[in-house]
Amino acid sequence: MFALNSDTRSPSRVALLALVLALLGSASMLYYHLGLFIPRSLELRASIGLGNGYSFGNDFYQVWLTSRECVRSGSDPYSAAMTQKIQTGLYGRTLDRAIPTDPIDQRRFPYPIFTDLLFWPATRFSFELARVALLCLLIPLTAGTVLLWLCVLDWRLSWNWVAVLLSLTLCSYPALEALYALQLGLIVAFLLAASILALQRARFLIAGILMALTTIKPQVTLLVIFYVLLWSLSDLRRRRNYCVGLFTTLIVLVGGSLAVWPNWIYSWIHGILAYRSYTPPPLLTEVLTRPLGARVSGRATLLLFAGSMIWAAILAWRNRNAAATSPAFLLTLGLLLSLTTIALLSGQAVYDHLVLLPGILLLLRHRSKILCAGSVPRILAAAGAAVLFWPWVAAFALITLRPLMTTAFFFSAAVFALPIRTAASLPFAVLALLAYVKKLNLADNREAA
Numbered sequence: 313m314f315a316l317n318s319d320t321r322s323p324s325r326v327a328l329l330a331l332v333l334a335l336l337g338s339a340s341m342l343y344y345h346l347g348l349f350i351p352r353s354l355e356l357r358a359s360i361g362l363g364n365g366y367s368f369g370n371d372f373y374q375v376w377l378t379s380r381e382c383v384r385s386g387s388d389p390y391s392a393a394m395t396q397k398i399q400t401g402l403y404g405r406t407l408d409r410a411i412p413t414d415p416i417d418q419r420r421f422p423y424p425i426f427t428d429l430l431f432w433p434a435t436r437f438s439f440e441l442a443r444v445a446l447l448c449l450l451i452p453l454t455a456g457t458v459l460l461w462l463c464v465l466d467w468r469l470s471w472n473w474v475a476v477l478l479s480l481t482l483c484s485y486p487a488l489e490a491l492y493a494l495q496l497g498l499i500v501a502f503l504l505a506a507s508i509l510a511l512q513r514a515r516f517l518i519a520g521i522l523m524a525l526t527t528i529k530p531q532v533t534l535l536v537i538f539y540v541l542l543w544s545l546s547d548l549r550r551r552r553n554y555c556v557g558l559f560t561t562l563i564v565l566v567g568g569s570l571a572v573w574p575n576w577i578y579s580w581i582h583g584i585l586a587y588r589s590y591t592p593p594p595l596l597t598e599v600l601t602r603p604l605g606a607r608v609s610g611r612a613t614l615l616l617f618a619g620s621m622i623w624a625a626i627l628a629w630r631n632r633n634a635a636a637t638s639p640a641f642l643l644t645l646g647l648l649l650s651l652t653t654i655a656l657l658s659g660q661a662v663y664d665h666l667v668l669l670p671g672i673l674l675l676l677r678h679r680s681k682i683l684c685a686g687s688v689p690r691i692l693a694a695a696g697a698a699v700l701f702w703p704w705v706a707a708f709a710l711i712t713l714r715p716l717m718t719t720a721f722f723f724s725a726a727v728f729a730l731p732i733r734t735a736a737s738l739p740f741a742v743l744a745l746l747a748y749v750k751k752l753n754l755a756d757n758r759e760a761a
Contacts, residue, residue, distance in 0.1 A: 340711055344707040346492075369439070369493065371495045371496070372446055372494035373402060375434075379429075388579060395419065395421070416590050420583050424530070425576040425580065427528045457501050458478055464505065466637065467677050485735055489662055489663040490663035490666065504526050507540075511540070511636045516557065518557065521561045524557065527565070536652075538628060543636075591660060594655050594657060601613045617655055642670065643753065647746050653668060654740065675693075678749065681752070685752055689745075692744060692748055695741060696742065702731075710727070710728075710730055710731060
């Protein structure tokens with residue numbers, strides 16, 4: 313098995329060099345996203361008559377607006393009228409399917425209604441003030457997520473390496489997308505990490521409460537909730553408080569919402585089904601099956617999705633007795649979260665890819681074991697590292713070489729989008745490497761036996 317107490321201290325000059333490179337890459341990605349990518353996107357929106365609405369905080373705007381309207385007039389957040397209000401706030405007008413340049417995304421309210429209940433205090437302030445306050449909260453929460461996962465992995469690093477991880481995470485493409493849109497997925501990622509740490513410290517009631525709160529975006533933590541529920545049931549006498557915290561909080565959230573909006577579950581499910589029809593499909597379809605053609609794609613998607621869910625269920629069942637601090641438990645979490653980004657999340661949900669963080673950290677934690685395991689894992693590790701670090705390297709290269717390019721060439725799709733080209737590949741790379749680590753773990757177990 314991979315020990316959890318591997319060497320964490322590298323020579324100071326190496327750590328300082330890594331920090332300098334990380335800061336350089338982070339600054340490049342930050343400038344690319346906020347100084348080039350976002351202005352270009354806003355320019356294109358304005359050119360098609362959609363530039364008179366909110367861009368910064370566009371995801372949180374849906375929550376703020378529906379919560380305000382629900383409190384004031386009891387409006388249904390899933391109604392067509394509310395969708396039109398959301399579109400007007402985000403684009404300056406309602407979207408028209410007859411206009412080819414209008415976005416396909418209808419921007420329906422996608423969250424469970426209790427999300428509005430949790431965030432209703434924000435409606436006491438203007439959206440301009442609320443979004444700034446939320447940004448000031450999300451930045452330290454995202455940094456805290458990194459620190460929490462380091463605690464979960466029991467990985468003690470020098471300040472240099474912690475600074476490297478924090479700068480690269482905060483200035484990664486998923487984090488920047490999430491921070492700009494004020495995605496609630498950042499809160500979910502923090503709550504998930506905090507819940508797992510509470511599990512490890514036998515604070516089961518708190519862990520259950522925190523896990524229940526992650527259901528403001530249930531698709532992100534569904535597989536993990538399933539696994540940890542199996543894990544708690546495997547030793548119910550000692551871990552029953554996790555179930556108490558989880559189900560009591562869910563009953564309060566769902567029941568309180570039903571008391572205010574009796575039909576919200578039906579409306580939410582109807583909205584989710586509609587949402588899936590106009591947003592990009594999961595990466596499983598987008599990357600793996602769509603190239604097969606329309607005739608084969610549907611069946612292939614169904615088979616791969618069913619196979620993925622069966623494999624996830626088997627993985628969770630086999631590791632239900634693992635200690636919360638064990639490599640088996642942590643590896644299972646990483647695999648399930650990687651599978652989530654591929655099979656359950658929309659292909660455009662790059663902002664939710666921060667849930668890959670525990671898997672990435674786990675791989676970095678055991679990099680020496682992977683590299684010593686043979687040529688195949690070394691090749692996989694090299695490919696994974698290239699995919700992981702490409703955005704920062706490409707952003708730096710693009711900014712450096714910009715004076716040598718014409719404006720038309722620089723802003724062409726083939727060149728301008730280079731730093732974000734690997735966004736869809738990262739979940740597959742992390743899943744493949746974690747699966748190989750799992751194989752190595754099994755081999756170690758057989759040798760030990």
